[in-house]
Amino acid sequence: MTAAFDxxxxxxxxxxxxxxxxxxxxxxxxxxxxxxxxxxxxxxxxKRLRPLLVLAACEAxxxxxxxxxxxxxxxxxxxxxxxxxxDMPCMDNDILRRGKPTVHIKFGQAQxxxxxxxxxxxxxxxxxxxxxxxxxxxxxxxxxxxxLLARAAGYAGMAGGQAIDLASVGQTLTEDRLRQMHALKTxxxxxxxxxMGAACGLSGHLTDQASASLSDFGAAIGLAFQVVDDILxxxxxxxxxxxxxxxxxxxxxxxxxxxxxxxxxxxxAQELHGLALAALQSSGLxxxxxxxxxxxxxxxxxx
Amino acid sequence: MTAAFDxxxxxxxxxxxxxxxxxxxxxxxxxxxxxxxxxxxxxxxxKRLRPLLVLAACEAxxxxxxxxxxxxxxxxxxxxxxxxxxDMPCMDNDILRRGKPTVHIKFGQAQxxxxxxxxxxxxxxxxxxxxxxxxxxxxxxxxxxxxLLARAAGYAGMAGGQAIDLASVGQTLTEDRLRQMHALKTxxxxxxxxxMGAACGLSGHLTDQASASLSDFGAAIGLAFQVVDDILxxxxxxxxxxxxxxxxxxxxxxxxxxxxxxxxxxxxAQELHGLALAALQSSGLxxxxxxxxxxxxxxxxxx
Numbered sequence: 272m273t274a275a276f277d278x279x280x281x282x283x284x285x286x287x288x289x290x291x292x293x294x295x296x297x298x299x300x301x302x303x304x305x306x307x308x309x310x311x312x313x314x315x316x317x318k319r320l321r322p323l324l325v326l327a328a329c330e331a332x333x334x335x336x337x338x339x340x341x342x343x344x345x346x347x348x349x350x351x352x353x354x355x356x357x358d359m360p361c362m363d364n365d366i367l368r369r370g371k372p373t374v375h376i377k378f379g380q381a382q383x384x385x386x387x388x389x390x391x392x393x394x395x396x397x398x399x400x401x402x403x404x405x406x407x408x409x410x411x412x413x414x415x416x417x418x419l420l421a422r423a424a425g426y427a428g429m430a431g432g433q434a435i436d437l438a439s440v441g442q443t444l445t446e447d448r449l450r451q452m453h454a455l456k457t458x459x460x461x462x463x464x465x466x467m468g469a470a471c472g473l474s475g476h477l478t479d480q481a482s483a484s485l486s487d488f489g490a491a492i493g494l495a496f497q498v499v500d501d502i503l504x505x506x507x508x509x510x511x512x513x514x515x516x517x518x519x520x521x522x523x524x525x526x527x528x529x530x531x532x533x534x535x536x537x538x539x540a541q542e543l544h545g546l547a548l549a550a551l552q553s554s555g556l557x558x559x560x561x562x563x564x565x566x567x568x569x570x571x572x573x574x
Numbered sequence: 575m576t577a578a579f580d581x582x583x584x585x586x587x588x589x590x591x592x593x594x595x596x597x598x599x600x601x602x603x604x605x606x607x608x609x610x611x612x613x614x615x616x617x618x619x620x621k622r623l624r625p626l627l628v629l630a631a632c633e634a635x636x637x638x639x640x641x642x643x644x645x646x647x648x649x650x651x652x653x654x655x656x657x658x659x660x661d662m663p664c665m666d667n668d669i670l671r672r673g674k675p676t677v678h679i680k681f682g683q684a685q686x687x688x689x690x691x692x693x694x695x696x697x698x699x700x701x702x703x704x705x706x707x708x709x710x711x712x713x714x715x716x717x718x719x720x721x722l723l724a725r726a727a728g729y730a731g732m733a734g735g736q737a738i739d740l741a742s743v744g745q746t747l748t749e750d751r752l753r754q755m756h757a758l759k760t761x762x763x764x765x766x767x768x769x770m771g772a773a774c775g776l777s778g779h780l781t782d783q784a785s786a787s788l789s790d791f792g793a794a795i796g797l798a799f800q801v802v803d804d805i806l807x808x809x810x811x812x813x814x815x816x817x818x819x820x821x822x823x824x825x826x827x828x829x830x831x832x833x834x835x836x837x838x839x840x841x842x843a844q845e846l847h848g849l850a851l852a853a854l855q856s857s858g859l860x861x862x863x864x865x866x867x868x869x870x871x872x873x874x875x876x877x
Contacts (some may be wrong), residue, residue, distance in 0.1 A: 301729035302758070305737035309729065327625050340775050356691060361662075361683035380664035384687070388659060391691065395698045399721035413717035418702035426604035426612065430688050434608035437684050467609030535636070545673030 278292035278564035282323060289322045290314070292344050296397060301389070305323055308378040308386035309393070313351045314490030315369050318571070321346040321464040321497075327561035328468025331554075337406040338471040342416050344396040349424050353460075355383050357433070363522070394420060413453060415470045423463030432456025436524070446526040450494065452532050453527075457500070458493030465562070484554035488547050488562065492569050495543035499570060501526035511574050544570040579590045581867035585626060593617070593626045595647050599700060604692065605648050611681040612696070613691035618672050623799075623872070624649040624767040630864035631771025631788060634857075640709040641774040647717050648697040652727050655693035656763075658686050659734070666825070697723060718773045726766030735759025741825070747828040753797065760803070763794030768792030768865070787857035791865065793852050795872050799844035802873060804829035805839055812877050847873040 297313050299306040301543055322343035329339035358365040358373040359380060366376050375383035398416045400407040432455030439452060469477060469485045504519045507527050519526045527536040547566045551559045600616050625646035632642035640799040659670040661676040662683060662792025669679050678686035701719045703710040725731055742755060772780060772788045798857045807822045810832050829837040850869045854862045 275759040298729070301737065302734040302754075303737040303741035305729055305734055352691075356687055359687065360816060361687060378719065382666060382737065384659055385737055385740070388655075388690070388727075389692065389729040389733035391694050392724050392733060394724075394727055395720055396724035399717045399724060401718075410717040411713035413720070414702045414713040415716075417698055417716070417720045418704060421695050421699035421702060424691075426601070426608055428695075430692035430695060431605040431608055434604065434606040434688055437647055437688070438606035449592075451605075567748065 274298055276564050278561070278568060281561050281564070285323060285326045286319055287411060288340060288346070289319055289326075289343055293347065295391065295422070296344060297348070297390075301534060302379065303448030304382065305385055308374055308382045309390055311377060311530040312355045312374050312386055312390065313348065315349070315371060317351070317369065319347060321350055322491070323459060324461065324464035324492075324562070325344040325471075327565055328465045328489075329471040331485070331556045331562055332469050332477050332481070333558070334468065334471030334473070335408050335412065336471075337414050338408040339468055341400065341406070341408075342420075343399045343464075344473060345416070346395045346460060346467060348390045348394040348397070349420065349429070350460060351355060352387040352394075353424075353433075354427040355387040355390070359383060361431075362437075363518070366470050367517070381561055391424070391450060394424075412470065413522070417468055419463050419467050423459040428455055428458075428459030428463070432459065433499075439525055441523045442525060444530060446530055449525055449527065449530050453497040454490070457497045458490060459492035461496055461522055462486060462489030463490075477556065481554045482555050483563075484550045485556075486529055487550040488566070491543045491547035491550060494564050495540050495547065495566075498527045498536055498540045498543065498571050499572060501528050502533065502540070503572075503574065504528075504554070505533070540570050579863040580868050581871060583866070584864050584867070588626060588629045589622055591643060592622055592629075592646055592650070594794050595643055596650065598683055600651070600693075601649060601695065601779070602736050607681065607685065608688055611677055611685045611859060614680060615658045615689055615693065616679050618652065618674060619773060620650070620654070620672065621651060624653055624763060624869070626666065626844045626868055627764065627792070627795075628771040628774075630868055631768045631792075632774040633860045634788070634862050634865055635772050635775030635778070635780050635784070637771065637774030638715065639774075641711040641715050641719070642771055644703065644709070644711075644725075645774060646701045646767075648719070648723055649763060649770060651693045651697040652698070652723060656692040656727075656732055656736075657673070658693070659691040665736075665740075666694070666821070668821070682845060685861070686725050687691035692860045694727070698729075703733045715773065718790050719770055722770050722773060726762040731758055731762030731766070732760075735762065736875075739847075742828055747833060749833055751793060752828055752830065752833050757793070758801040759846040760800045761793060762779060762797055764796035765789060765792030768795075781858065784857045784859050787853045788859075788865075791857070791869070792855040794850035795854060795869050798843050798850065798869075800832045801839055801843045802844065802875060806875075806877065807831075808836070810877065843873050 293313055297310050299310055316536040325346055326339055355374045357363050358368055359375050366373055395417055399413045432452055435452040436456055465485050551563055602613055628646040629642055638772050653859055658677045659699050660666050663673055664679050669676055698720055702716045735755055738755040739759055
């Protein structure tokens with residue numbers, strides 16, 4: 272069904288724009304090595320799934336590419352800051368991330384804490400350029416993007432999910448509670464990526480139906496991403512993952528695999544993939560091949 | 575000169591509104607005790623200097639009170655999150671704040687880290703209400719407020735100043751470098767408080783001169799605040815301060831007192847006070863008594 276669409280070809284130009292923009296906006300000359308720590312955390316060869324989702328959703332609604340590039344980078348900065356803080360000794364205490372020493376190993380805990388904090392602030396700064404910036408865009412769009420990102424990052428989104436995660440170590444969770452945890456911890460930002468891309472469209476152009484469908488699509492792939500993550504934590508090795516494999520079991524964290532078993536987890540990932548594609552279809556949007564291909568990749572990935 | 579203006583009477587109603595709004599917006603039902611940690615960090619009897627500056631600046635420009643209340647709370651949330659992270663063992667390792675155990679002592683380091691992160695996100699969420707909120711306000715104002723807060727909180731503001739602070743332990747700083755550190759670490763958010771209050775005015779109503787003068791006012795009292803802080807760290811006791819006194823010297827941190835000496839530090843605080851009042855005068859705004867009284871208080875405070 273997606274044979275006619277080559278995701279890699281589509282991605283290459285978009286990824287180059289995202290990397291260049293991140294390198295431009297995450298400046299090295301912040302005081303006292305803070306900029307170096309921030310760049311180390313961000314410019315490290317991540318998969319950039321969230322930026323690609325923003326850009327693909329923006330294309331689906333024929334939105335403003337300037338707004339979308341800033342939104343794509345802002346989402347990635349929030350993702351990057353969450354990894355920096357997650358890796359710290361008081362959280363997951365991880366020393367390896369994408370094959371490199373984690374930020375606190377390289378720069379010390381205090382600098383890692385500050386770099387994460389500054390990356391979150393920078394994300395919102397990117398979303399609110401002033402009139403003097405050549406790539407500025409409508410204030411109403413700026414405000415909407417700030418709202419979507421703030422909600423997805425905060426207590427009712429990513430941070431809330433991490434709090435559940437913290438509290439769930441050593442606990443037996445029901446499938447519902449596990450789904451709630453992941454819908455917040457990982458899902459909220461992935462869904463927001465799609466919503467933010469859609470918000471780069473001119474209001475009025477996007478029907479309520481299309482908007483709701485894209486949000487459903489984002490929610491489904493957000494959850495699918497985490498189910499696959501839990502599967503890979505068991506089946507892949509650290510070199511392929513670029514991070515420590517088997518960490519969930521070692522830390523006694525409940526996962527889809529521990530709650531549903533491996534076979535049912537794989538079936539659930541496929542089910543979510545189907546839900547995502549169905550949501551795209553019901554959006555009524557014509558230009559959704561990139562979103563569809565990204566959904567395929569989320570479920571089919573091996574790292 | 576300000577005898578006719580009673581700051582306490584002016585403050586009482588504004589403080590009540592700020593406390594009620596913070597208590598409403600920092601919800602307790604965030605997952606897994608995250609909300610409790612966030613509320614503990616915020617609803618703790620701080621002086622609310624930053625919110626009062628926002629509200630006073632908004633009054634000076636006859637701005638939108640709904641926008642100002644949200645801006646006031648947003649600035650306080652950023653201030654509160656910075657204290658939570660600052661107090662953590664990898665930073666200042668403080669166990670007492672405003673006479674209570676610090677957040678990481680009460681809730682653990684991981685929850686403190688998350689609570690700080692979630693408070694920062696919530697600050698931006700407050701600034702971008704959607705149309706459905708009864709107290710929503712113009713998107714262009716939302717975007718401006720997000721821009722001002724993000725810049726003040728990030729690498730070129732508070733977080734950058736903290737990075738210099740980290741790097742300066744045990745160092746001898748020049749007065750210029752010390753001023754730069756404090757202009758960022760404490761000054762940026764205090765100045766942003768005034769700027770955000772001013773941004774709640776209708777654009778067009780506020781002259782460039784008034785806007786620049788208010789920004790200068792904010793910068794002067796921001797620096798004065800820190801000079802007085804450094805003086806009080808030497809002269810006050812922990813009970814009066816509500817935090818550990820003598821901490822700077824103990825941690826071998828450069829301060830105005832260590833760089834300029836006590837007498838010159840006190841003279842510098844008075845000089846900054848004078849600069850602040852002069853900036854107010856040159857603003858051409860008539861309703862600046864509350865801002866003037868707050869400047870008096872910043873310099874005259876004993877805790």
